[in-house]
Amino acid sequence: MSKEIEELMTIVEQEKVAENAIEQARRNSEETIKTAKENANKIIMEAKSVDSEESQHEMNKESEEKKRRLQEEHKRKLDSLNKCAETNLEQAVKKIIEDVMKVTI
Amino acid sequence: MSITNFATHIEKETKSEIEEIRRKAENEANQIVEESKKKAQDIIKEQKHKMAQEKFIRERSELAIIRMKQNTELVKTKSEWLDRAFDEAQKKLFELLKDTNSPTYKKFLNDIIVEGIVSMKGSKLIIQSDQKTNDLLKKNSATITKSASKVKGDHIDLKFEQNPGIRIGVIIQSDDKRQYYNNTLEARLTGTRESFSGDVYTLLFEGVD
Numbered sequence: 303m304s305k306e307i308e309e310l311m312t313i314v315e316q317e318k319v320a321e322n323a324i325e326q327a328r329r330n331s332e333e334t335i336k337t338a339k340e341n342a343n344k345i346i347m348e349a350k351s352v353d354s355e356e357s358q359h360e361m362n363k364e365s366e367e368k369k370r371r372l373q374e375e376h377k378r379k380l381d382s383l384n385k386c387a388e389t390n391l392e393q394a395v396k397k398i399i400e401d402v403m404k405v406t407i
Numbered sequence: 408m409s410i411t412n413f414a415t416h417i418e419k420e421t422k423s424e425i426e427e428i429r430r431k432a433e434n435e436a437n438q439i440v441e442e443s444k445k446k447a448q449d450i451i452k453e454q455k456h457k458m459a460q461e462k463f464i465r466e467r468s469e470l471a472i473i474r475m476k477q478n479t480e481l482v483k484t485k486s487e488w489l490d491r492a493f494d495e496a497q498k499k500l501f502e503l504l505k506d507t508n509s510p511t512y513k514k515f516l517n518d519i520i521v522e523g524i525v526s527m528k529g530s531k532l533i534i535q536s537d538q539k540t541n542d543l544l545k546k547n548s549a550t551i552t553k554s555a556s557k558v559k560g561d562h563i564d565l566k567f568e569q570n571p572g573i574r575i576g577v578i579i580q581s582d583d584k585r586q587y588y589n590n591t592l593e594a595r596l597t598g599t600r601e602s603f604s605g606d607v608y609t610l611l612f613e614g615v616d
Contacts, residue, residue, distance in 0.1 A: 309410040316414055320421035327425040331432030338436030342443030349447030357455060361462045368466065369473060376477040379615075380484060386615045387488040391495070394610045398496035399503070401599045402592070405518040407525055407558055 488611050489604060497596055504575050504592065507539040513547075516540065516577070517554060519595070523579035523588040524555045530563050531582035535570035540577070 504512050524532060534544060544551060544567045556563045570578065576591035 313410060313413060313417070316417050320417055323421055324424055324428070327428040331428050334429075334432040334436050335439070338439040342439045345440070345443045345447045346450065349450040352451055352454065357458065361458070365462065365466045365469070368470060372470060372473055372477070376480075379477075379481065383481065383484060383612060383615050384488075386613070387485075387611045390611050390613060391488070391492055394492040394607050395496045395499060397610060398492060398596075398599060398603065398607060399500055401603045402496070402500060402595045403515060403518075405522040407518075407522055 485608065485612065489608060492607055492611060493596065493600055497592075500592060500596070501575065507543050513543070516543070517551060519590040520544075520551060520577055520579070521555050521558050523577065523590045524563060525558055526588050527579055527581060527586055529581050529586070530559070530561050531566075532563065533566045533568055533580040533582065533584075535568045535573060535578040535580065536576070537571065537573050538569050540573075540575075541567055541569045 504515060506512060520534060536544060548565060548567065552563055552565050555565070566582075573591050574593070576593075576595065578591060579588040580586065
């Protein structure tokens with residue numbers, strides 16, 4: 303074999319190695335993207351199943367507080383109403399008696 | 408180009424292409440993950456918004472129900488006080504008017520008879536009352552007739568009848584029994600309740616904030 307043919311074969315061999323390396327790089331690249339897609343999917347799934355218990359609990363707490371304030375306010379109104387009626391009862395009874403006894407001629 | 412140079416060129420080009428493939432893949436992978444993170448944030452944000460809206464609607468309805476119940480309770484309490492005022496007034500009136508010989512009863516009786524007679528058409532009338540009042544009326548028939556005739560501006564002819572169903576007060580009937588005027592204490596209380604409840608209500612709850 304002549305020296306030139308030998309060198310040519312070396313180059314062909316080197317080309318083949320290079321092609322294999324590039325092919326491997328492409329496979330690696332596909333793998334990297336596949337892994338990235340899997341990670342992305344995982345991130346989204348996690349977001350979808352985020353445990354909302356904490357914010358739910360916080361919201362319920364606020365809601366309960368509003369209800370408690372409403373009940374307190376109502377109790378205060380009711381107490382005030384009862385006290386007032388108790389104080390004015392005698393006067394109201396007196397007025398009723400006056401009205402019943404009053405005649406229109 | 409010599410063979411050696413050519414081999415070096417191939418090696419260099421290959422390295423460069425591999426590097427480019429790796430760099431592009433990493434960029435694309437990073438982009439995919441970043442986009443998913445952004446999407447995840449949007450999902451969480453949307454979930455929170457949805458939850459807050461649901462909570463707002465639920466809370467508004469729960470609070471409205473509570474307010475409605477509270478208003479019902481306030482109305483019920485006020486109504487109970489009104490009942491109590493009328494019950495106590497009734498008790499006091501029965502106590503005040505139980506003695507048929509008392510001046511208060513006599514004046515009340517005269518007034519309600521005159522009021523009834525004035526409201527009725529005709530001059531021949533029947534006065535119904537319980538036994539004690541009936542006796543009292545018969546005893547004072549002349550005075551009552553005179554007083555009623557004067558107010559009515561006509562001569563009034565009165566008959567007196569006993570009605571055991573009446574406790575206090577009278578029922579006045581026309582002679583043909585087609586007209587009547589119920590002036591018993593119960594009827595007067597009912598009338599006062601119908602016409603005067605608003606005033607009693609105001610009086611009872613004056614000063615409530």
